[in-house]
Amino acid sequence: MHLRRATADDALTLARLYDLVWSRETGTLGEKLAAERRADELTVGKWLERDTYFIVEVEGCIRAAIGCEAKHGTLHLVHLVTHPQHRRRGFARALMEKAELYAKKIGVNKLWFDTAPGLDAAQNLYQSLGYTRCGRLRRHYWGTDVVLYEKLL
Numbered sequence: 001m002h003l004r005r006a007t008a009d010d011a012l013t014l015a016r017l018y019d020l021v022w023s024r025e026t027g028t029l030g031e032k033l034a035a036e037r038r039a040d041e042l043t044v045g046k047w048l049e050r051d052t053y054f055i056v057e058v059e060g061c062i063r064a065a066i067g068c069e070a071k072h073g074t075l076h077l078v079h080l081v082t083h084p085q086h087r088r089r090g091f092a093r094a095l096m097e098k099a100e101l102y103a104k105k106i107g108v109n110k111l112w113f114d115t116a117p118g119l120d121a122a123q124n125l126y127q128s129l130g131y132t133r134c135g136r137l138r139r140h141y142w143g144t145d146v147v148l149y150e151k152l153l
C-alpha cells in the first residue's frame with residue numbers, strides 16, 4: 001500500500017472511483033445526493049485544485065481517497081471512499097490518520113465530518129478513531145439527514 005497526496009493527474013481515476021462507490025449508495029443517500037457525489041473528471045479536478053486529497057494506491061491503482069478542506073481553523077473531511085473490492089484492509093483508517101497528521105501540520109485544532117445516517121461502516125470508523133457524534137441536521141441534503149462527527153486535537 002502506498003499513501004500519497006493526489007495531484008491533478010489523478011482526477012480521472014478518482015472520478016471513476018467516486019462513480020463506482022456512489023452509484024452503489026443511491027438507496028442510502030437518495031438519487032440526488034448520490035448523483036452529486038459521482039463527480040466527473042472536471043469537478044474532481046476543481047476539488048484537487050482547491051483542497052488537499054490523499055489517496056491509497058495498490059500496485060499503481062487508486063483504491064481509496066479522502067479530501068481535506070481547511071476552513072475557519074478546522075479541517076472538514078470529505079469524499080472518503082474505498083473501492084468496494086478492497087475494503088476492510090485498513091485503507092480508510094490510514095487515510096483518516098494521515099488527515100489528522102495533516103491537520104496538525106497546518107495548525108488546525110479540529111477535524112469534522114458530515115455523513116448520512118445509513119453509512120454505518122463510515123460511522124463505525126469515525127467512532128473507532130475517537131470522533132464524537134455531535135449533531136444531526138434534518139432533511140439537510142436533498143431531503144436526506146446529515147449526521148455530524150467532530151474530533152478536537
Ligand SMILES: CC(C)(COP(=O)(O)OP(=O)(O)OC[C@H]1O[C@@H](n2cnc3c(N)ncnc32)[C@H](O)[C@@H]1OP(=O)(O)O)[C@@H](O)C(=O)NCCC(=O)NCCS
Nearest residue numbers: 080081082087088089090091092093115119121122124125
Ligand atoms: C467507509 C469506508 C470508506 C471504509 O473503508 P475501508 O477501507 O473498508 O475501512 P477500513 O478497512 O480502514 O476500516 C476501518 C474501520 O472502519 C470500520 N468499518 C469499516 N467497514 C465496516 C463495515 N462494513 N462494517 C462495520 N464497520 C466497518 C471498522 O471499525 C474498521 O475497523 P476494523 O476493520 O479493525 O474492524 C468504505 O466502507 C466506503 O467507501 N463506504 C462507502 C462510502 C462511504 O460511506 N464513505 C464515507 C462518507 S462520509
